[in-house]
Amino acid sequence: MVTGRLRKVLNEASARHQRAVGRVGAARAALDQVAGGGAVANPPAYEAATARMADAAQRVPKSAEYLRVGEFAHGSRRAPVIVPFLGSQQLATDVDTRDPRVVDLLREVLLQLFTGSEAGALRVRTVDAAGLGAAFAPFRPLIDAGALGAPVTDQAGYRDLLDQAENHVRARLSGETGPVLVLVIASAPPHSRADAERLDALARSGASAGLQVIACGVPALAGAVRIGLREGYAEVSGGPFGEAGLAARVTLAAAPSLDDMTEMATRLAERERKAATIGFTDLVPTTLWTERADEGLRTVVGRGESGPAVLSFDDATPHWLVGGRSGGGKTVFLLDVLYGLAARYSPDELALYLLDFKEGVSFTEFTPSELDPSWIPHARAVGIESDREYGVAILRELTAEMTRRSVAMKRAGVTRYAQLRVRKQVPRVVLVIDEFHVLFQGNDKVAREAVALLEDLARKGRSYGIHMVLASQTVSGIEALYTKKDSIFGQFPLRVALPGANSVLDVLNSAAAGLRIGEAIVNPAGGIKDHNRLLRFPNAHDGSGTLDALRHRLWEHRAPGSPPPPVFQGYAEQVLEKDSAYLALAETAVPRALVGRAVDLTGSTAGVTLDAGPGRHLAVLGADPVGAEVLSAAARSVAKQRPGARFLFVGATAPEIIEDAVIDIGRAGASVARHPMTAFPDVLASLAEAEDTYLVGFGLDAASLDRAQTQALSALLRRGPARRVHVLGWWRTMRRFTEDLGGSQGREDVACAVVLNIPGGELTGHFGQSVADWQPRPNRALLIDRHADTRTLILPFSREEEL
Numbered sequence: 001m002v003t004g005r006l007r008k009v010l011n012e013a014s015a016r017h018q019r020a021v022g023r024v025g026a027a028r029a030a031l032d033q034v035a036g037g038g039a040v041a042n043p044p045a046y047e048a049a050t051a052r053m054a055d056a057a058q059r060v061p062k063s064a065e066y067l068r069v070g071e072f073a074h075g076s077r078r079a080p081v082i083v084p085f086l087g088s089q090q091l092a093t094d095v096d097t098r099d100p101r102v103v104d105l106l107r108e109v110l111l112q113l114f115t116g117s118e119a120g121a122l123r124v125r126t127v128d129a130a131g132l133g134a135a136f137a138p139f140r141p142l143i144d145a146g147a148l149g150a151p152v153t154d155q156a157g158y159r160d161l162l163d164q165a166e167n168h169v170r171a172r173l174s175g176e177t178g179p180v181l182v183l184v185i186a187s188a189p190p191h192s193r194a195d196a197e198r199l200d201a202l203a204r205s206g207a208s209a210g211l212q213v214i215a216c217g218v219p220a221l222a223g224a225v226r227i228g229l230r231e232g233y234a235e236v237s238g239g240p241f242g243e244a245g246l247a248a249r250v251t252l253a254a255a256p257s258l259d260d261m262t263e264m265a266t267r268l269a270e271r272e273r274k275a276a277t278i279g280f281t282d283l284v285p286t287t288l289w290t291e292r293a294d295e296g297l298r299t300v301v302g303r304g305e306s307g308p309a310v311l312s313f314d315d316a317t318p319h320w321l322v323g324g325r326s327g328g329g330k331t332v333f334l335l336d337v338l339y340g341l342a343a344r345y346s347p348d349e350l351a352l353y354l355l356d357f358k359e360g361v362s363f364t365e366f367t368p369s370e371l372d373p374s375w376i377p378h379a380r381a382v383g384i385e386s387d388r389e390y391g392v393a394i395l396r397e398l399t400a401e402m403t404r405r406s407v408a409m410k411r412a413g414v415t416r417y418a419q420l421r422v423r424k425q426v427p428r429v430v431l432v433i434d435e436f437h438v439l440f441q442g443n444d445k446v447a448r449e450a451v452a453l454l455e456d457l458a459r460k461g462r463s464y465g466i467h468m469v470l471a472s473q474t475v476s477g478i479e480a481l482y483t484k485k486d487s488i489f490g491q492f493p494l495r496v497a498l499p500g501a502n503s504v505l506d507v508l509n510s511a512a513a514g515l516r517i518g519e520a521i522v523n524p525a526g527g528i529k530d531h532n533r534l535l536r537f538p539n540a541h542d543g544s545g546t547l548d549a550l551r552h553r554l555w556e557h558r559a560p561g562s563p564p565p566p567v568f569q570g571y572a573e574q575v576l577e578k579d580s581a582y583l584a585l586a587e588t589a590v591p592r593a594l595v596g597r598a599v600d601l602t603g604s605t606a607g608v609t610l611d612a613g614p615g616r617h618l619a620v621l622g623a624d625p626v627g628a629e630v631l632s633a634a635a636r637s638v639a640k641q642r643p644g645a646r647f648l649f650v651g652a653t654a655p656e657i658i659e660d661a662v663i664d665i666g667r668a669g670a671s672v673a674r675h676p677m678t679a680f681p682d683v684l685a686s687l688a689e690a691e692d693t694y695l696v697g698f699g700l701d702a703a704s705l706d707r708a709q710t711q712a713l714s715a716l717l718r719r720g721p722a723r724r725v726h727v728l729g730w731w732r733t734m735r736r737f738t739e740d741l742g743g744s745q746g747r748e749d750v751a752c753a754v755v756l757n758i759p760g761g762e763l764t765g766h767f768g769q770s771v772a773d774w775q776p777r778p779n780r781a782l783l784i785d786r787h788a789d790t791r792t793l794i795l796p797f798s799r800e801e802e803l
């Protein structure tokens with residue numbers, strides 16, 4: 001069925017065609033009467049006819065509906081040869097740009113095309129196999145501005161262009177509007193008969209469906225005005241000139257000088273750029289939070305070929321996959337999406353979980369900082385330079401949320417999430433994971449759990465209003481995903497390819513190849529070729545301050561008392577004195593030695609309880625100097641809970657840290673003494689019957705205990721806790737630690753450990769296989785509690801960096 005809009009397009013095109021044919025055709029008829037095949041029988045009549053032709057040409061509007069391809073002369077009189085183009089005819093020459101006259105003509109015609117149409121009205125795609133693009137060289141600025149495609153030079157690219165053109169015609173026929181696509185073939189690559197037939201079909205029906213063809217070296221192109229190159233002149237036929245052609249020898253139009261062309265192209269490119277620019281403000285509605293998320297979430301992300309480009313999280317496109325090389329604009333695109341959503345939906349409608357695995361600052365702007373206390377009230381958790389373990393914690397939380405929603409739906413007797421929303425405030429969730437491939441790196445326990453959780457969320461999330469955006473430079477080569485790729489990515493129908501995206505589109509779809517910064521191919525059909533849409537998105541960080549102003553507006557709109565999101569900053573130092581659990585510590589019989597912050601959803605404070613059980617001691621293991629700082633934090637936190645106890649420090653290293661801890665603990669009211677490491681055997685002996693004492697040893701590996709002293713230490717480790725005597729010790733090597741414990745019999749004597757820079761392989765002999773995967777890295781430690789059978793990744797407490 002022909003839609004109303006399509007009928008209008010066709011009618012307009014047909015009327016334009018009639019006008020063009022009428023004007024130029026009438027002039028041709030006059031010429032025909034007086035001249036045949038170039039031989040002029042009646043010069044005065046011919047002159048009159050020429051004048052009429054020139055007059056017709058003058059009255060032709062200066063628009064790309066007509067192109068001036070040359071002129072013809074009789075005596076002193078010259079008349080331009082005007083051919084109808086946009087909306088009515090195609091244009092073809094019988095030889096390609098290997099003939100320099102054709103290069104000239106093509107360039108001249110291209111300039112007319114751009115000057116004769118409004119900025120943004122054309123999308124020109126080019127082919128030049130014989131000249132490797134040289135025919136279009138003066139138009140580089142237009143190529144850079146995206147108005148002119150980079151010339152295609154091979155068969156595969158040529159076929160892609162034919163695909164694009166067919167898609168374009170199809171979209172137009174189904175009612176889409178937008179720029180006219182112009183296919184300019186300076187010289188075609190070797191191609192099959194089938195390719196030639198496709199071009200012919202496009203040329204025949206295209207002009208009324210927003211597709212124009214200028215083809216050089218295609219003598220019999222359907223629906224075209226044809227130019228035949230002869231020795232010293234050219235002939236024009238087809239279209240209004242009829243099959244017999246214009247009865248005159250035509251001198252083809254010559255292009256301006258190279259300098260002039262480049263200058264004109266630069267000006268035109270500037271104009272095109274301006275027209276294509278979309279501002280960040282265009283994405284955001286003037287009134288905040290007016291939309292409801294019952295059936296999905298929608299936001300404007302940029303401008304497509306036919307106006308604002310809207311993307312959705314709904315049943316058809318529940319999850320998105322975004323790809324692009326580093327620097328390709330992923331972060332900017334995600335910010336456009338997130339701010340667009342946050343401006344449309346209130347925090348009751350939308351909750352955001354933001355996870356970034358790269359070293360960068362993509363999502364810092366959603367969190368408060370010392371300079372700017374504002375945050376996005378939709379943010380429920382933000383991870384910056386996240387660990388895979390933190391990613392898993394978020395995935396677990398959302399899986400749990402999915403279960404909670406499922407239970408709530410059963411209780412409410414409803415089957416759809418939208419129905420649940422009628423009774424209960426359950427916002428849609430969007431989880432964004434930037435550089436998500438990091439989460440699945442390796443093939444260890446963490447990667448396997450991440451894959452399992454992701455698969456579950458990808459399959460079932462949509463039914464519970466939970467959506468995901470995965471963004472990455474690379475989707476291929478993720479080992480943990482090998483067997484799951486289809487089952488997981490099959491749930492991500494919406495693909496967004498940014499410049500350099502190598503694998504988010506189908507392998508047969510190379511549409512991302514020519515993208516420039518600020519452009520994206522959006523494909524809602526899993527990346528399949530026929531469903532590409534090109535869009536431009538604005539730079540959220542355009543320096544105008546609009547984004548900051550919006551964040552403040554959103555923040556000011558937040559519900560009174562709503563807290564900032566918990567933020568995980570992988571690079572941040574953790575300082576005991578700023579820790580809320582430390583600040584809240586009070587005197588107690590069973591203290592907890594605090595050692596850092598767990599890599600979990602809320603960054604909970606991590607520590608070990610020093611109760612009366614045998615083996616309730618803490619070992620800090622590894623030569624990393626942070627060991628001294630963790631040990632100091634543990635001792636100071638215990639002292640805050642046990643001000644009546646005695647603290648004995650022995651040290652072979654880190655004198656300043658010991659000094660600070662001694663002063664601090666003294667201030668807390670506890671009794672504190674300090675000894676050199678040489679005194680360690682004596683200190684050990686003195687503790688045989690002692691009570692309520694904490695032995696804090698810095699660099700215990702330097703003690704070199706003899707057999708009797710090792711036995712004394714074992715006895716203390718086993719029986720001390722019952723008398724409230726505990727050891728907090730830092731051993732810099734694993735070997736000295738296990739030797740001091742008397743080998744494998746002493747394995748249970750120290751139940752708790754903070755492991756720093758000792759790889760998992762060296763730990764398994766003492767702590768078992770569950771720590772085999774541990775890989776030391778800066779600002780991370782593994783907290784082991786054998787009794788609780790837990791292994792927790794932590795950010796260890798360290799001293800505040802002095803500026």
Ligand SMILES: Nc1ncnc2c1ncn2[C@@H]1O[C@H](COP(=O)(O)OP(=O)(O)OP(=O)(O)O)[C@@H](O)[C@H]1O
Nearest residue numbers: 325326327328329330331332333517518537538539
């Ligand atoms: N729509 C746009 N318009 C203009 N410039 C843009 C646009 N998008 C991105 N840019 C420019 O490109 C730069 C890189 O973009 P962005 O930081 O989003 O890349 P990325 O893919 O996230 O890179 P990385 O992964 O290395 O962080 C931006 O700093 C900005 O200058």
